[in-house]
Amino acid sequence: MQGLVQWFRNRGGLSVNPPAVPSPEAGMGLIGVIFWILALVLVIAFVVKVMPSYYDYWSLQNIVKQQAQQAGPEESAGQILYNLNGRLGVAMIHIPQKDIVIERAGNGPVLITVTYDKIVPLAGNMSLLLHFQAKGGH
Numbered sequence: 001m002q003g004l005v006q007w008f009r010n011r012g013g014l015s016v017n018p019p020a021v022p023s024p025e026a027g028m029g030l031i032g033v034i035f036w037i038l039a040l041v042l043v044i045a046f047v048v049k050v051m052p053s054y055y056d057y058w059s060l061q062n063i064v065k066q067q068a069q070q071a072g073p074e075e076s077a078g079q080i081l082y083n084l085n086g087r088l089g090v091a092m093i094h095i096p097q098k099d100i101v102i103e104r105a106g107n108g109p110v111l112i113t114v115t116y117d118k119i120v121p122l123a124g125n126m127s128l129l130l131h132f133q134a135k136g137g138h
Contacts, residue, residue, distance in 0.1 A: 046122070053118045053130055056093050061134040063087045064112050068137030073107040080110060109138040 028036075067084045075083075080102050088095060099116040118130045 049120055049122060050128065050130070053120055053132075057132045057134065059091050060088070060093055060095070060114060060132075061136075063091060063093075064114055064134045064136035066136070068110050068112045071110040071137075075110075077102040077104060080112070084112065111135070111137040 063084070067080065067087060071080050071083075081097075081100065084100065084102075085097075095114055095116055099114055101113045101115075103111040103113070112135070114132075114134045116132055118132065120128045120130060122128055
């Protein structure tokens with residue numbers, strides 16, 4: 001039996017004395033864990049600040065497309081703008097009137113374009129400028 005144990009030891013199969021110093025591949029240190037947690041918190045905070053603006057944009061895009069499709073040939077640009085503002089008010093989306101352009105060629109289809117900028121404060125004196133353009137119609 002002693003010969004078999006000696007044979008395993010010679011081949012590295014049995015280790016009676018494990019190394020006293022852990023290998024450099026033992027894992028991540030405390031500073032590394034703190035760094036990755038901080039990076040994750042910053043990414044989550046960024047997403048929480050920016051996502052409401054994109055949610056409003058996606059809602060605006062749907063409203064503009066629907067309004068352009070439902071606009072009849074007898075509706076004026078003023079009536080289309082009034083209906084669009086009503087829908088935006090229900091969705092609690094506030095867009096300045098100067099950013100809304102309604103185009104119609106005669107009694108043809110309506111093209112509604114809404115172009116606006118949104119400034120999202122991040123931290124301190126840092127802000128993020130987002131530029132959105134929603135189109136609906138032909």
